[in-house]
Amino acid sequence: MAYGEAADGRVRVELADDGRLSDLYLDPRVAYLPLEELREALFDAFDMAQDTLRDQTDQDTSRYAAGAAPDRLQAVLAEASDTADRRFAEVSTVLYDLSRRAARPW
Template sequence: MAADPVSGDFTRMLDATMQALGAVSAPAAGADGEPAEPPAGEAADGQVRAELGPDGRLRSLWVEPRLMRLGSEELTEHITTAVNAAIDAMRGATTPPQAGDLSQLREQLAEVRDSAVPRLGSFLAALTEAQDRLARGGPR
């Protein structure tokens, strides 16, 4: 039996949706295909470094131990500068931070595609057959 155009369209739609979800939930990659560096910012000539996680929250903060001799006001200014630079780097990135893990949704869509689409095709074929029988004047 030939593939039904409706179920074929449905399959293509689900495949496109799964591909889009895969692109959204995949880790961001740099130009060379390697995972992109997390957004980070520096201050005090690299002596303070802030790194953000994929959710946009502060992942790590590194301060050169010698800077601990500074007064708390000056040290916190450097930290604030580094964190703000990391936020600016995140905002300037081409890929926004991920809202969450979409792998479970992707798996569910794959399951729908693999199980529901064949059933939908069978259902549509049965409807078409019933319609043909009715058009010929009743059950046969």
């Protein structure tokens, strides 16, 4: 969750971890704000919440990335790719055999 506020706390925004709006609080006193000031406050609160969410994401990413050795990650990805290639080849062979059998008169 990330929060942002503006207009002395009269406008508050809460964003979920996926960046979607999860809550919006408007103090009743915002009804007396000029429309342009309310608009700016909404943008400021959203910007603050998005910046907070981006900072949290960057921290999480850097924390996980620090523990991953690029060489080890590359080796694991290469192995996974090879395994996937073998499995796709097996599936392709089975599908080819099935299509040949289906075309054969009994």
